[in-house]
Amino acid sequence: MAAPPNRRKFLGRLSLPERTFVADALRAETVGGVLLLIAAIAALIMANTPLSDFYRDVRDFSFGPESLHLNLSVSGWAQDGLLTIFFFVAGIELKRELVAGELRDPKAAALPVVAAVCGMVVPALFYFAVNSGGGGDLGGWAVPTATDIAFALAVLAVIGTSLPSALRAFLLTLAVVDDLFAILIIAVFFTSHINLPALGGSFVGLALFWLLHRKGVRGWYIYVPLALVIWALMHASGVHATVAGVAMGLMLRCTVRDGEKHSPAEHIEHLVRPLSAGLAVPLFALFAAGVTVTGEALGDVFTKPEPLGVVLGLVAGKTVGVFGGSWLAARFTKAELNEDLAWADVFAVASLAGIGFTVSLLIGELAFPDNPVLVGEVKAAVLIGSLIAAVLATVLLKMRDVQYKKLCDDEERDEDHDGIPDIYELDDPGYHLRMAAIFEEKAAEHRRLAEVAAGRRAEGTSPA
Template sequence: MYVPPRPRPPLFGILPLPEHRAVTRALRTETVGGLVLLAAAVVALVWANSPAREAYESLRDFHFGIPSLGLDLSVQHWTADGLLTLFFLVAGIELKRELVVGELRTPATALLPVVAAVSGMVVPAALYLLTTSAGGGRPDGWAVPMATDIAFALAVLAVLSTHLPAALRAFLLTLAVVDDLGAILVIAVFFTSSLDIVALGGALVALVVIHVLQRFRVTGWWWYVPLGVAAWALMYNGGVHATVAGVAIGLILRTRRDEGGDGRAAEAASPGERTEHVLRPVSAGVAVPLFALFAAGVSISGSALGEVFTRPEPLGVLLGLVVGKTVGIFAATYLAARFTRARLNPDLAWADVLAIAVLAGIGFTVALLMGELAFADPEVVEQIKAAVLVASLLAAVVAAVLVRQRNGVYRRLWEEETRDEDGDGIPDIYQRGRADESVRAPAGEEVADGLRGHR
C-alpha cells in the first residue's frame, strides 16, 4: 500500500517548545545587553568627538597588569583580549548547545542556517576583496565584514518594539552563533603572531584538565576559574588571540543534563547552562559594552566620514556588511529552500527573510575586533571602525523600514505563539496543535518531551 510522504515542515514554522524556551531566555538577556551596548557606543562617539577627547584617549591607552607574566596591556587591550573572552566563552557554550540539543544537532535542521551563515561570511569577504582589488587597496581586512552582532541587532528590534516571530529570531541567533565560530576560526588561523609552543602546550594542558574534570563530573568554581584564567593567559602569551581560549572552554563544558542512573545524580541544569546563566548577563551587560566604549571612539568629522566612501578598505567593509551580508544570506536561504523543495511558512513572506538578512549586516563588536587585528596602521584602523559604524547604522535603518512594514503580521504571530489562557506556563499553541499540519512544530516528539518534562 502506497503511503504518501509527510509534507516537509515549512521554513520558519513554530519552534519545538524546548527550543522556544532556550531561544527566549537567550534573546531576553541579549536584548537588554544590546541596549547597553548601543548606549556605550553612543557615549564613545560623543566622548571621542568632544573637547574631552584627550581624556578618552589617555584612559583608553593607560597600561596596567603584570609585566613579568607578559600581561602589561592597555585598557583597550584588556577589554578586547580579556573581557571579550567572556563573550566568546558564552558563544562557545551557545554553539555547543546548538550542536548537542539545538538546531545544529542534525544535518537536516542544520543545513539552512549553516549554509546561510557560511554564504553570509563568504560573500562579504569576496565583495571586500573585489572592492579593494579594483581600488588598489589592501586585502588585509577581508574578515572584517564577516560577522553579525546579535546583541546590536536585537537592540534595534527592541527600539522598534517589534514582535518578530520566535522562529525568525532563532534563525538570526543561529546565524550569529555560526558567524562567531567562523570569526574565531579566522582569528585562530590568520591573526596569530609568532607562536610560543611551550605556552600553547600549557594552555592545551589546562584545557585537557577542564575536560577531564567535566568527564568525571567534578563541580566547584574554584577548580575551573583558575584553570580558565591560566588557559587564557597561556593562550595570549602563546601568540594565539586569547579569545580562542573562551570558545575552547565553552565547547568543553557539558550542555546535556545528567538524567540520573549509572551512579550519577540527576541534574537540574548542565554545567554549560549554569555557566551561561551566570556569565551571559556579565558578557552582554558589562564585557561587550566596555569593549565598545573603548573601540568605537572614532572621529566622525566630515573628512573622516568621506573617507569611508572614497578609500577602498573602508568602502569594502561598508559594501561587505550592507550588501554582501544581505545578498549572501538571502540568496543562500532562497536557493536552499528551492532545491530542497521546502516551502516558506504561509504566515510569512520572503520580505521577512530579506529583513533578517539586512539586519545581519550589523557587524559591530566582532567587526571592530577584526579591524584592530587586521591592520597595524592606526589611521587605517580608524577608517575601518568608521566604516563599521556607518555600515551598521545603514543596515539598522534599512532593516527597521522592512520590519516596521510587517510588524502587524509579527504582532499577530507573536500573540498566537505566547497566548497562555489556562496560565500553566505552556503556550496554548503547543497543547492544542494547529489545524493545518503543515505549520506544526517540525519535531513533534521534542514538543511532547518538553511538555512531559515541564509537568
C-alpha cells in the first residue's frame, strides 16, 4: 500500500541523479575500505611477528621542524597530517549533503541526523555504564561513537550483498553526519590547551581560502600552500589539525554555475578522494592498527572495563542507538517505512554502523595520551568490536539477501536500453505521454508508407 499523501517515505527509492551519485561515491569508498582492511591486516602481522621491532622503529621515527611544532613521529604525521585529507573529503561530502543531498530538507534530514546522534549517544552510555561501575577510566567514552563508512562498505563488498540504493544512501548519510559530530567531539573534548595567536592565524587563512574560492580564483599552486599553512597553524594552536580539513571542505561550492560541467567541490573531490581512500587512510591504519595480540591481551579486552566498554559500545550501543533513533524519528514524524523493506533491514544496517575503525582508533590515541598500555588495549577492543559487528551484520543481511536482490534487479532493469532504469521512467508522469507520442509517430509513418505502396500498386495496374 502506498503511503498517504501527508506522510513521507522513509528509505524510499532515491531520485535517479541521487542514486547515481551514491553509487559512484560508495564504489570509491568500497575500494578504499578493501585497502584499509589490507593495511590493518598487514599492521597486525608486522606487530606480531619478528618484524615487530622494525615496525615500531618506523612507526616511532620522528622528523620535521621543531620550531613549527611539527617534529612528529611517522604515526603522528599519519594521524595529524594524512587524516586531514580524509576529513577534508568528509567536509565536502557533508557540504554536498547539506546543499543537494538528504540533509538539504530539514524534514528529510531529521531521520539520519537523529539516527546518527542516537548512534553516538547510546554507545557512550554503554561505555559509561561499564566503566562507572567497574572503576574504569571514563575518558574513553567517545571511542565507540564513530562509524567507519569505508570499512562498513568493504564488508558489503566482501559478502556480496545487493543492498538497495536507499539503504546504502542511508548508511552514507549516517556516516557523514557521524563524521561531523566526531570532529566536533575531537575539537571540543580533546583540546587541552589553545594557542590563540596560532588559532587566529588559522582562522585568517580560512577566511582567505573562502574569499579566493568565492571570487573564482583557481590554481592548485595557490590553494595547496595556503592549505598547508592553515593546517600547520591549526596544529600549533592545540586544536586537532583535522578540524582544518573539515573547515576547508565545507567552504567549497557544491552548486554548478553557467558554463560549468561540475561544481568545484565535485571536481576537487574527484581529484582528492583517491588520495584519501587509497593512501591517507590505509597508511594511518598501517601505523595505528599494529597492536600485539596475545591470549592475555584478548582476555583483557573482555575483562577490563575500558576495552569492554568499547566492544559493547560498538556492537550493542551502535546497533541499538541507530535503530532506536530511526524508529523514534519515524514514529514521531510524518515518515513511513518503504513498503518493500522491513524494520529488520534498518536493524541490519544499524549493526553495520558498529564497524568503527579510523576515527575510533584516532580518538583512542587522544583519550589516553599518557597510558600507552591502555591505548593498545582500546585499539584491540576497536578491532574486535568491529569484527563482531561485521559478522553480525553479515548474518542479518544474508537473511534478507533474496529480497535485496529482487529490489536491486527492479532498480537496474532497462528493457528499452535507453540508459535509464525503467522503474524511474514508469514513475515519470510524462513518460506515458512521450511513449504515446512515439507510438503515434510510428503509426503515422506506417500509414504514410502504406499509402505510398497503395499508390504505386494503383499506378502499376492503371492503363499505360
